[in-house]
Each structure stands twice: as structure tokens, then as C-alpha cells.
Amino acid sequence: MVSGLAKDAIIQIVDFVTKAIELISDEEKEAMIDLLLKARRDGKKIFVVGAGRSGLVVKAFAMRLLHMDFDVYVIGETITPPVRKDDILIAVSGSGRTKTVVAVAETAKSIGAKVIAITTYPDSPLGKVADVIVRIPGRTKLAIEEDYLLRQMRGIHEPLAPLGTLFEITTLIFLDGVVVELMNKLGITEEDMKEKHANVE
């Protein structure tokens, strides 16, 4: 059984995600799902973008969209077709201020694509360009205080989930929740997804 600080950190992350469920808006989730389903129905493409660990999180979601037969691409990878009117861009940035992510969102928007921003800050530059915002809590004041108490008890000084960890993991798990709703609405089985999974890797 994992013990020590690793255990404390895992529990804190898990607690945070559990509380985040209360804070993430069902309306925002539904708006995101509606846009994705409409794009799929209309033969539109989905593009994803993010930097650092947020970029990894949105790529993990993109893989599942591929497994559900969406026409999906990662901005910046080799195979990236042009963005067209009514395509979707999913942009993930906790701060909403990552420079290249904002630049990509602005360009996509100017072409007529719909931008879904996943961010803690709806008033950020990324939030401002978005058609749909899904607000994911980051390390809030609450979390920081609890974290402080927990650390007092353990006699340590540093946070148990440094930098953007809580935002990144919450976003990943939230998006895996969205995957299940998409599967259900589209009547896609796990077996169908296996069929679309890379077999040469």
C-alpha cells in the first residue's frame, strides 16, 4: 500500500477532483457536448491545442475522439489539415494566457471555427475568444488553505500538488467523463473503440 507523502498527494488530488464535480457547470459540459455532436453530424473537423501538460491532457482526449470516429487533429503535429468555418477548436489552458494557444484560438476564430476553451479563467484572453467556456477549477483559495493545514500536520512546506497539477488532472478526468456521455449518445461500444485504436505502436 502506498504510504507517505505520495499517498497524501494522491488523496488530495482525488479529493480535489471529487469537489470539482460540484464546481464544474453541467450547462457548460452540455454546451461542449452539443457542439461536438453537431460537428460530427455535419462532417466538421475537431482540432485540439494546448501547451505543456495541458497539451498532453487535450491529446489524451483527442485520442478518445478518434476512437469514437470523430475527425480530429492536433495543432502542431505533422498531419494538420486547414481549419474551416464551423470546425471546432478545443483549447486547454489553465491560465487562459498561454501565448501560442491564444494565438491559435484567435486565428481559428477569425476563420469561423467555434472555440471551446477549457480554463480556470473565463475572463482571460483565451476565454474572451471562446464560443463555449468550460471552467475547470485550479488550486483555489480553499484548496490552498486545506493544503496548508495538511502540510502543517505533515511538517512539510511545499504543496502536495505543485503548479498546474490539480487543473490538469481534473481536466483529464472531466474529459474522460465527457467521453462516456459521447459514447452513450452515439451508441458507441467499447468494442467499437477497440476497433479504432492504434494497432501498430
Place this chain on the structure above:
Amino acid sequence: MVSGLAKDAIIQIVDFVTKAIELISDEEKEAMIDLLLKARRDGKKIFVVGAGRSGLVVKAFAMRLLHMDFDVYVIGETITPPVRKDDILIAVSGSGRTKTVVAVAETAKSIGAKVIAITTYPDSPLGKVADVIVRIPGRTKLAIEEDYLLRQMRGIHEPLAPLGTLFEITTLIFLDGVVVELMNKLGITEEDMKEKHANVE
């Protein structure tokens, strides 16, 4: 507040991770941490490898190693120096059978690098080549039965965490727990890590 299947899926994932803490071995975690700290002390390099979403998870960990001033590289990216004797390879594969990951682990091993395998299956080809194995539970029989009951109640047929989702997220959160232990043992603060975080992105 997130509701519906997305909520069920998130709760199932979070429950799974909580239970996984009981199942992941503290000795295996300590063996991994010892190898990483020794490599850092001896000026050795850390390499990471994984395919698909497991690849994304190990890249997320590699970023944090970079933030803690480890000399870390991703096999297959542009900047990959040669592997030397006593360097470390961290290889992530739920099944332990991903072909290119096993090929990379075998080559690294033959050069004299130490292989840390993160997998559900210690008897897999990857497990067999490893110096240290960290067993991470995947969707076990237990999980599948609970999942079945939960789905019965909701009247749905498909799993709430398809394919490797539980393994991938559990691994990510476990590795973020390892990060906190490394920070503590090395006396690294969050502020130190911010200093090492990419500032052009």
C-alpha cells in the same frame, strides 16, 4: 454541478484511484524513487517511453522531472541523446506488450541502463526486462463487477472508463505522488520548479 454519466464516470475513476492506493506497493514505489535519486546524484540521464495515452502520461511525469532538474528525455522526440550504462529508462505500458516500448526497453537494457517498468502485468515481456517493476492495477475483475452493477442501475451497457482509462489515470496520479516525494527528499520548492518551467510556449 456535473451530473449524468459524466459524473458517474468521474466518481468511478476517483474511487478506482483511491482503491489503487491499497494495491500499489510501497516497496516498488521506494525502489523507483531510489533509482531516480541515485541517477540524479550520479549525473545519469532519465529516458521515458510509452505509446498512446500511456506515452502522454509518462511525458507528463518527464516534465515534472525536468522541473526538478533531472536530466530527462523522451525516446522518439527530436532531442534524444544516447542511452548509457546506468542511465534509467521509465517504460509505461498497461499490458506490458506494446511492441515498440518493449523493443526500446530491451535495447536500453542491453546497453546497461536500468529499466523501470510501470505496468499491470509483471510477467509481461516488458516486466521481464525490468530492474524495477511498479504494478499499477488496471480494470480488475473487481472493478468490472462493480462497473457492471453501476451500469445495471443506470441502464447502460458500456463501461464508464473504457479501454486503458483506469490504468492511465491511476499511473498519472501515482506519478504525481512520486513527484511530491522527490520534491521533499531533494528539498525542491514549488518556486524552484516554476523557475524551471517552460516560459516560451
Place this chain on the structure above:
Amino acid sequence: MVSGLAKDAIIQIVDFVTKAIELISDEEKEAMIDLLLKARRDGKKIFVVGAGRSGLVVKAFAMRLLHMDFDVYVIGETITPPVRKDDILIAVSGSGRTKTVVAVAETAKSIGAKVIAITTYPDSPLGKVADVIVRIPGRTKLAIEEDYLLRQMRGIHEPLAPLGTLFEITTLIFLDGVVVELMNKLGITEEDMKEKHANVE
């Protein structure tokens, strides 16, 4: 005007490519083009794989295939669908011995995909698994002798095109020649290709 060793190196590279035209087989080129056109006609996918600079070269070709509306993917990037019977894998390796490239080619072959190997060594493990081989000269004995004389004159000791440089550049330019033939056979204009070029980058 560029002078010095850089100029010598550029001229040597350019001379090498010019001579390589004599050595690359038109039949092999035609066989490659036929397979690609057939795959496109039959709605099959093209996959590409390569390591290091050879990987970059084959990605450059993959981008042009995308611009010509082929259904093309890079093994190992985020968006990689499964390989099916009669899909095409283009594998680039000068030595034909790069471990992960050979592993990928073998797996693709076992699934029933057609493998196009671009290599200097047709008898290599990669060559042996290939349906079509395009032999691209590397630094041949001839080149090495000329290189030696040129270096004697300049009073330097090291080659003007180290490691796989000549193979990599020759392959890139050869593949750009293949692009023009594909454009012509498919009636695709540069304007068509611009339309398919990434517009968010």
C-alpha cells in the same frame, strides 16, 4: 555568397543528389507511385514511420501527401488510426536496421498492409519485410573517395556530410520528385495544395 567549408559541403551534397538520380531505379519509383495511387483510389490509408532525421524526412513527405488529399498518418503521433489490410506503410531507414522502424514494419506487414521501404540496404531486416523497396544511395565508396580528395585539398579531416546526411537529403529531394509526379497523375494543382495546407500554425 556563401564561401568556405559550408560552400564545399553544399556543393558536395548537391553533386551527390545529382549523381543519385542515375542510381535510383525508375522501376522502383514507379512501383512506389503505383501502390500510392492504388491505395488512394481504394480509400486506403498511408502510414509513415522513421527515426531521427529519416523520420523528419518522411514526415515532410507525409505533409505533401496530405496536401494532395491522401489519407495519411504518422506512426507514433497522437492521431493514428489502426492499420488495415492493404493500407500502405512507408518506412525510411538508411541502414534498414532501426529497431522500432523494423518492429513497426513487421507488425504492419502481419496485418496485411503493404510496406514500402526506403533504404540503402535492400537485404536489411527492413528490406526483407518490404513489398516495394526504393534503394537510395548513402555515402558510397565513390563518395568517400571523392570526399577524401576534396578534404585533402582543403586540409581538413572530417567528411563534408557527416553521418546519414547524404541519404537523408537525397531521400527528401527524391520524395519531392515523387510529389510532382503524383500531382501530375492526379491533376492536382499547386492551388489545390494550398487549399489543403494548414492555415492555423
Place this chain on the structure above:
Amino acid sequence: MVSGLAKDAIIQIVDFVTKAIELISDEEKEAMIDLLLKARRDGKKIFVVGAGRSGLVVKAFAMRLLHMDFDVYVIGETITPPVRKDDILIAVSGSGRTKTVVAVAETAKSIGAKVIAITTYPDSPLGKVADVIVRIPGRTKLAIEEDYLLRQMRGIHEPLAPLGTLFEITTLIFLDGVVVELMNKLGITEEDMKEKHANVE
């Protein structure tokens, strides 16, 4: 022997590169080399950035810098440390207008890094932010006219080197010329470079 349009295209590319030697400035090349050598001497980092095929070209150069023991990184890949004052950013963009590349160059510049721009257009947004510009000819008026005559003769309508092909290949070969000068100035042998080449791939 390669014949047909592929041969014509290869010859046109090779001719273009040969002429480009006359047009690329030795002073610009020297300024680039001086900056790189100074950075290496002072323990500074080199970063590279580019989009699409220009991105692949600058990654190919980055690999060779790694082989020559420069401390080099690719913006946007997993392992990217922060940019500091007096680090170097090499940015490649034919048009000098690629949005994310310009955003990266501006941010790097604001941090105090030196920007080397490789572009056809010194007056472009990228050129304006650069400390050193290396002008690489693209498809110039001259080339277009010759191309036209060549196509007349062949009875074809489309260019033999579509889109950015001539810029991309000329840049790649020019940078491979720079590699040889760096090797020579640093006393690095091909054998040394082999020692730094990835051995697990």
C-alpha cells in the same frame, strides 16, 4: 535511373540550391555561427522553432547541434526548459509571418534571448524581431520564369517544386553546410558525433 517529372523536379531543386549559394550572404552565415559558438562557450541554450516543413528542417539542424554537444531544445516538445537572457532562438519561416513562430520569437526576445531568423523576408514580423537574419531565397521571380519555360517544354502546368519546397530544402542544405563549419571550428569529428547520436530508436 530516375526519369520523368521526378527527374526534372530533382534537377530543378538541385539547380536552385546551387544558385542559392550565390545569394546567401557569407556575413549572415558568419554572424549566425558566431552567435552559436559564443552561446556554446558561455553555457547558453539553443532553442529552435518552426511550423510545418520548416519546423522539420530546423529539427534536423537541432539534431546535429545535439550531436555536436550543444545544449539544444525544440520549442513545443516535452522537454523544453525556460529561455534565459542570452540564450539563442533559431526561428525558421519562409514568409516570416507564421503566427506561432512570431509569437515565440517575440516572447524569447522580450526575455533577452538572441533571435536568429531564417527567412526569405527580412522585413517580415519575424525579421523585425531578429538579432541576426539569414536570408534564404524562396521561389524568386527568376525561378518562376525558368520554371515556366521548363514546364512549357514538358507541356505541364504546375510548378516542379510546389509551395515552400525550394525554401525548405535550401534551408536544410545550408544548415548542413553550417554544421560542417561548426565541426571544423570546434574540432569535432564524425566519430564524436556518432558517440552523441541516439542509440535507442
